Amino acid sequence: MLAxxxxxxxxxxIKSMTKEISKSKIGLFVPCYMDLLYPEAAxxxxxxxxxxxxNVSFLYNLTCCGQPFFNSGETEKGKFFMxxxxxxxxxxxxxxxxxxxxTSMVKNHYQHFxxxxxxxxxxxxxxxxxxxxxxxxxxxHKSKINLVQNKKVSILYSCHGLRELQLAKSSELRTNNxxxxxxxxxxxxxxxxxxxxxxxxxxxxxxxxxxxxxDLSIKMxxxxxxxxxxxxxxxxxxxxxxxxTHLKTITKQQNREIEFFYIGEILYNSxxxxxx
Amino acid sequence: MKHQVLTKKxxxxxxxxxxxxxxxxxxxxxxxxxxxxxxxxxELREIxxxxxxxxxxxxxxxxxxxYENAKRNGFIVHFAKNSExxxxxxYQILSQNNxxxxxxxxxxLTEECGLNPYLESRGIEVIDTDLGERIVQLRKExxxxxxxxxxxxxxxxxxxxxxxxxNTDRNNANPTYLTREARKHLREKFLDAQAGITGVNFxxxxxxxxxxxxxxxNADLGTTxxxxxxxxxxxxxxxxxxxxxxxxxxxxxxxxxxxxxxxYTTIFQRPNPNQTVHIVILDNGRSRILKHEDFRNSLxxxxxxxxxxxxPVYRRSGGHSYHATIPGxxxxxxxxxxxxxxxxxxxxxxxxxxxxSNVCPVKIDIHNQLFLWRQELKDIQKMPxxxxxxxxxxxSEPKKLKILHKIARFTKKFMPRFIEKKIKRNLxxxxxxxxRQIYSEQYHDKxx
Numbered sequence: 087m088l089a090x091x092x093x094x095x096x097x098x099x100i101k102s103m104t105k106e107i108s109k110s111k112i113g114l115f116v117p118c119y120m121d122l123l124y125p126e127a128a129x130x131x132x133x134x135x136x137x138x139x140x141n142v143s144f145l146y147n148l149t150c151c152g153q154p155f156f157n158s159g160e161t162e163k164g165k166f167f168m169x170x171x172x173x174x175x176x177x178x179x180x181x182x183x184x185x186x187x188x189t190s191m192v193k194n195h196y197q198h199f200x201x202x203x204x205x206x207x208x209x210x211x212x213x214x215x216x217x218x219x220x221x222x223x224x225x226x227h228k229s230k231i232n233l234v235q236n237k238k239v240s241i242l243y244s245c246h247g248l249r250e251l252q253l254a255k256s257s258e259l260r261t262n263n264x265x266x267x268x269x270x271x272x273x274x275x276x277x278x279x280x281x282x283x284x285x286x287x288x289x290x291x292x293x294x295x296x297x298x299x300x301d302l303s304i305k306m307x308x309x310x311x312x313x314x315x316x317x318x319x320x321x322x323x324x325x326x327x328x329x330x331t332h333l334k335t336i337t338k339q340q341n342r343e344i345e346f347f348y349i350g351e352i353l354y355n356s357x358x359x360x361x362x
Numbered sequence: 363m364k365h366q367v368l369t370k371k372x373x374x375x376x377x378x379x380x381x382x383x384x385x386x387x388x389x390x391x392x393x394x395x396x397x398x399x400x401x402x403x404x405e406l407r408e409i410x411x412x413x414x415x416x417x418x419x420x421x422x423x424x425x426x427x428x429y430e431n432a433k434r435n436g437f438i439v440h441f442a443k444n445s446e447x448x449x450x451x452x453y454q455i456l457s458q459n460n461x462x463x464x465x466x467x468x469x470x471l472t473e474e475c476g477l478n479p480y481l482e483s484r485g486i487e488v489i490d491t492d493l494g495e496r497i498v499q500l501r502k503e504x505x506x507x508x509x510x511x512x513x514x515x516x517x518x519x520x521x522x523x524x525x526x527x528x529n530t531d532r533n534n535a536n537p538t539y540l541t542r543e544a545r546k547h548l549r550e551k552f553l554d555a556q557a558g559i560t561g562v563n564f565x566x567x568x569x570x571x572x573x574x575x576x577x578x579x580n581a582d583l584g585t586t587x588x589x590x591x592x593x594x595x596x597x598x599x600x601x602x603x604x605x606x607x608x609x610x611x612x613x614x615x616x617x618x619x620x621x622x623x624x625x626y627t628t629i630f631q632r633p634n635p636n637q638t639v640h641i642v643i644l645d646n647g648r649s650r651i652l653k654h655e656d657f658r659n660s661l662x663x664x665x666x667x668x669x670x671x672x673x674p675v676y677r678r679s680g681g682h683s684y685h686a687t688i689p690g691x692x693x694x695x696x697x698x699x700x701x702x703x704x705x706x707x708x709x710x711x712x713x714x715x716x717x718x719s720n721v722c723p724v725k726i727d728i729h730n731q732l733f734l735w736r737q738e739l740k741d742i743q744k745m746p747x748x749x750x751x752x753x754x755x756x757x758s759e760p761k762k763l764k765i766l767h768k769i770a771r772f773t774k775k776f777m778p779r780f781i782e783k784k785i786k787r788n789l790x791x792x793x794x795x796x797x798r799q800i801y802s803e804q805y806h807d808k809x810x
Contacts, residue, residue: 116797118757122767123790125797129804144801150757155750157714157733159740163754198656198734249716257394258672258720260403288674292713297745299366299675299711301373304786306674306713309383335787 107224108139110179115171117185117327118150124327124348131184131216131350137357138224138231142182145174151188156195158294168196172205180223181213184350186247186326187293189215194250215251216350217325221266227273233356236276239347240319241267242310242333244326245288253325256286267325267349274356282313291332307336314344321345323352365711368683383677385513390671392620393721400616410609411725414662417600418652424567424600425643431570432641435632440642445475448644452477452559452592455640456486459590461556467574467581468492469561470508470665471594471644473687477559488559489551491580493544500527506681508688509618509667514680548580558584562595562641563664564610568603571631572641575614575624582628591639593630597648598661610664613723617668651699656734660695662724669718669728675711684708691718695731698739706742709735760798767796 114135116128135142152167171192175181183189193213197206220226247253255263271277290296290306311333314322322344324330330346337344373379397403417424432439442448456464464481466472466488478488478499490499494511498504500523505511512520517535525532530543560581564573572593574581585591601610607629615621633639652658670676670690681689686697686705694712697705709732718728736743756766771792782788 118763121763121797122770123792125793125795125800128797129800132801144805146760146798146801149760149763154753157736158743158745158750159736159738160750160754161737161740163750166754167757195733198737245713245715245717249720256717256720258717260397260400286717288713288715288717290674290713292715294743294745295710295713298743299369300785302369302675302678303713305373305376305379305678331790334790338788339786 108141110141111177112140112142113145113148113174113178113181114142115145115148115151115181115183115188117183117188119331120184120327120348121149123331127327127348127351128184130354131348134350134354134357135182137354138226140224145181148174151183151191153188153191154293156191161199165199168199171196172200175205175208175212178212180219182216182219183213184216184348185328186215186217186244186251186253187328189213189218190246190250215247215253215325217247217253217267217270218251220270221264227269229273231273232358233274233353234276234358235274235352235356237321237352238278238280238319239271239321239323239352240280240282240314240317241271241285242289242322242324242326242329243267243286244324244329245286247325248286254286257284271323271349271352274352277352277356280317280319282317282319284313289329289332291329293328296332303332304336307333308340311337311340311344315340315342319344321347323347323349325349364685365679365683365707368685369679369711372680372683373678379678381516382514382680386671386677389510389619390668390721393617393668393671394620396616396620396622400612406609406613407723407725410613410723411662413601413606413609414598414724415659417602418598418658418661421597421600421649421652424602425597427567428565428570428600429643431567432565432572433570435570436639437570437633438638438640440640442642442644442646444646445644448472448475448594448642448646449477449480451642452594453481453484453486455590455592456481456557457484459557461590462486463551463555464488464557464559465491465551465555465580465584465588466495466559467561467576467584468495468511469559469594470688471561471596472559473505474646475594475644477594489548489555491548491551491578491584492576493541493548493578496544496548497523500524504682504687506689507667507670508665508690508692509670514682552583552587555584555588557590557592558588559592559594560585562593562599563614564607565595565600565641566602566604566607566629567600569631571604571629572599573607573611573627573629575611575627577619577621577625579626582626585630586634589634589637591630591633591637593639593641595641595643597643597645598663614664614666617666617721617723647699651696657695657699657731659726660692660728660731662726663692663696664724665692666723668721668723672717672721673712674715674717675713679711684711691728691732692726695728695735698735702739702742706739709733709739710743764796764798767792 120128150167152164155164254265289310290303296303327348440451481488490496497512506514521535524530528547560574562572563575615623673691676690686693694708712732714729716729756762
């Protein structure tokens with residue numbers, strides 16, 4: 087009896103919470119390389135968010151977070167793109183970014199160049215990576231959404247999302263962080279998630295690092311790819327398509343057919359009416 | 363950019379890179395195993411970080427307190443503004459006492475100052491007594507790691523070196539055999555030495571004492587037999603109270619080697635009878651770093667080397683690729699202060715993965731500082747300037763991005779195979795339509 091009352095109140099609070107979220111005005115930030123290389127993944131992610139009854143608008147004029155410039159020390163050029171992001175901040179309740187490294191640039195690194203504490207706080211409170219939003223705000227792991235996909239997959243835990251956004255707990259730490267990525271993916275019935283050894287080691291992309299130190303970048307990518315291959319993985323998921331692309335560019339040399347998916351794609355493909 | 367060039371060389375032997383990588387990973391995993399058994403590990407890190415920040419915020423007071431208490435203990439305290447002064451002070455002490463045979467335990471600080479060559483050119487024999495340091499000294503190499511100086515060498519390399527210098531059996535690479543031979547050799551040096559130079563792990567302001575940690579007891583041997591002990595320390599090694607060791611001694615060894623504590627942890631409180639003890643406190647740019655809000659956290663460093671062991675770049679490029687006394691992530695944020703041109707390549711030798719910041723026992727935000735250093739070094743990094751102007755222009759607005767898309771499609775279509783072969787990558791396919799184009803078609807009424 088008490089359990090039933092408890093459940094009722096939980097369902098009621100989730101209902102009212104999701105009602106509140108569906109009233110929020112959300113802006114969708116599509117990373118520069120996704121617009122050019124992965125339009126399908128971006129489209130499916132948008133459609134997935136719309137399926138959740140979220141009021142999402144694509145931020146058509148936001149082309150880049152400035153990371154390639156900041157990471158190369160081209161601070162002024164980076165600030166050009168930063169200003170564009172800051173200018174639209176107050177028009178939205180949330181901004182969802184379809185890449186973790188871009189999110190971290192905005193949430194964690196813009197603050198080095200902004201003195202206004204209110205703006206810094208606004209960035210931290212409003213800007214979310216896709217997975218982060220689904221877990222922290224929408225609480226999809228507590229929802230009743232029906233997701234099905236029969237696939238055996240593994241996950242690439244890109245570093246910025248892992249260590250700067252704490253999307254999971256990296257092996258260096260002795261904290262109690264939750265793995266938000268698997269919490270969400272576990273909602274997909276039929277999905278088998280395989281963990282690899284040293285799953286949190288850097289893939290070696292590092293943006294401009296792959297230019298400065300291409301040989302080392304490729305070696306790091308190869309080492310990680312081999313860990314997936316050793317566990318017979320053919321499908322690798324991630325929340326950062328930049329890292330996945332880096333692996334893709336060296337997969338052919340390993341003579342393996344491996345598919346790479348953005349997490350938004352997988353979620354959309356798992357919706358019952360899109361069963362693939 | 364030096365690190366890239368040296369790394370490319372190091373990568374020449376994949377088998378050796380994999381071996382080096384595994385050797386460092388082994389140490390990282392030992393650190394993991396030990397810290398997993400310390401439930402309050404994260405608390406210890408936070409407290410250690412706070413204590414260090416507190417000292418840095420009150421450094422003058424703590425220097426004064428340490429100085430007075432150390433003098434009261436009977437230590438002779440010197441201050442050295444820079445490495446030239448430190449070398450000169452040490453030389454004065456030795457020459458005034460007619461000393462020409464010295465043993466030295468591990469001190470990255472004396473490496474930083476180039477003390478060995480300075481003394482050797484003035485006729486003083488300096489024997490590094492830490493086994494790893496002795497090996498690289500015999501090979502006339504620099505250490506490649508701040509805790510494990512010879513980690514880049516295989517036992518066969520050591521056998522070869524000992525055969526050359528200690529007349530051992532060239533074909534016997536058994537570690538126990540090699541260690542016993544080194545011990546015999548070093549014993550003679552300890553007995554002959556007229557002075558012992560050590561580093562300092564922690565200097566306690568409250569008591570005026572200082573701590574030296576080793577696994578070989580070489581600091582203790584080197585400061586018990588000779589009657590002159592010279593301890594060299596960076597000014598940031600000061601901690602407030604004796605009880606603060608209950609934090610620092612619990613995080614140092616686990617982070618460095620995965621041990622709970624080093625085999626020998628000695629607190630020097632006063633000189634032995636008939637012994638003179640000198641402490642040389644070095645600045646050498648540390649007070650300049652302290653003034654930098656962005657970079658002062660790097661002064662918390664307790665030189666454990668954990669960041670080196672975890673760094674996926676260090677593990678696959680080796681310490682020598684950093685062409686500096688202190689390599690790895692911590693070296694990459696300390697060295698550029700010394701010389702931006704010479705060491706400006708180091709903050710770019712990183713993917714900013716953040717693993718270093720997570721293992722740092724005193725919570726230095728290393729990967730953050732690498733990012734902030736890059737903002738100071740845009741003229742050092744080697745990507746051609748026009749690429750950034752080009753990218754900025756074509757990313758600046760949706761219209762331009764569309765043009766970039768067309769350029770990319772065109773380039774990929776006519777991209778000669780040899781370029782993909784040269785960069786050893788297969789470039790991704792570029793879809794015919796961008797997201798913005800598809801979005802405009804499907805959501806045309808939603809465009810502002």
